[in-house]
Amino acid sequence: MCLNSWVLLFAFCFPENTCNNKRLDLVFIIDSSRSVRPYDFEKVKEFILTILQFLDITPDATRVGLIQYGSTVKHEFSLKTFRRKQDIERAVKRMMHLATGTMTGLAIQYAVNIAFSESEGARPLKQNVPRIIMIVTDGRPQDPVAEIATKARNSGILIFAIGVGRVDMNTLKSIGSEPHEEHVFLVANFSQIETLTSAFQTKLLPHMCSTVEHHCDHFCINTPGSYICRCKQGYILNADQKTCSTQDLCAVEKHDCEQICVNTPGSYVCQCYEGYDLDANGKNCVGPDYCALQDHGCEQECVNTDDSYFCQCQEGFRLNPDKKTCKSDLQFCRLDCILDVF
Structure with a gap:
């Protein structure tokens, strides 16, 4: 598997009238194979957190579930597990890399058969609530995907395939809906994934943000008859309610760092003074072993x-x-x- 051949697949199940009242059932499916570098895995988590920013997450509006997969499927949480956005964000941040195989077809099958079952929190089909799958994978599955993707499309699921870096376009096209020029996209690297969020938002919520000059620094969020501005992970909205500034999480959160707290986008890390090493708990600092360093x-x-x-x-x-x-x-x-x- 190629380290730089990630793909991001969006699979949306829309009825004739799209996204009425923001009612969505959304399941993220994350490739956690051993070819995925830890840094890239963290970037995917950041992208998920960004998508969550403009979703109205409540039991009556948008419900969110998450699956990650390698050689097997791990259901992190279902559509009925969390009722609040902040709980979902914490669960995404805690997600650990599996580092196994790449059974993409198995993951899609699991989502269709189980994740979107009513017993797991999906709303009945008769309610016409859009069902959305977002899959992140390297595009080189170890199992067949074309047949299950066809089954998904035939059941009314519209699939958007977005490649990052060097991808297997034949795999993308076997998953993405036709015409491919409208449903298969390519970005050069993970830093460019965020450029897709506005298009994704417009497809889900084509209201005020797409019809007025909102001047939002990062994201424009539709509300009934109006809009609000939101910021990326690691930023806070300024007093003008439009521009964004870096958030000092070291100042606003109880970080428990023994010596130094350093802000990172959307989080923070603990560091130690020169001559000290960070303990395995990531918080405390261990001084040098002078007894071992010299002939005492x-x-x-x-x-x-x-x-x-x-x-x-x-x-x-x-x-x-x-x-x-x-x-x-x-x-x-x-x-x-x-x-x-x-």
Whole structure:
């Protein structure tokens, strides 16, 4: 599998009247194969978080589920699991990379048969609620996808296939709906995925944002009869309600970093002062082991301090004036007794 051949597939199931009252059932399907680099996996999570920004997520409007897959399918959460956007965002951020195979066909089949079942929170077909699948994959599945994609399209699902980097276009076309020039797209890298979000929003919510000059710095969000501006992950909306500034999460969240908190887009990381290493918990800092770094000369025990070390003796011994060697308490006792005699 090629590391730079990701594809992003949007599969939308629309009735004749699209997106009435923003009622959607949306399931994300994320390729978590071993060919996906950790950095790219994080970029996909960021893209999902961006998409969530302009969705009206409530049980009566948009419901969201998430599946990731490798050699098998892992259902992270269903359409009925979360009722609030912030809970979904936390679950996306916690998602861990599987690093296994690429069974794309299996994932699509799982979504059609299970993720969109009423028992998993999908609304009945008679309610005409659009069903949406968004799949992120490398475009080189290890199982057949054409047959299940055809089955999905024949059931009324419209599939948009978007490639990132070097992709297998035949695979994209076997999944995407026709005409391909309207449903198969290509962007050069992950940084350009965000350029697709406006088009995605327009397809779902073609209202005020597409008909007025909104001047939103990042995203325009349709509301009944109006609109509001929203910012990308890691930014906050300024007082003018249109422009965006970088958000200082180190200042507004309880980060628990022992020494240094550093903001990153949409999150933060802990770092340590020079000479210290970050602990495995990602929060605390571990000082250098001075006892291991140099010939300390301690006869029995060496103890680290923040910036140096000192020698100490085991029980029953005392430290000599040289601060390195030890004598037994018995030897000190004999010396004291002799001095007492004189």
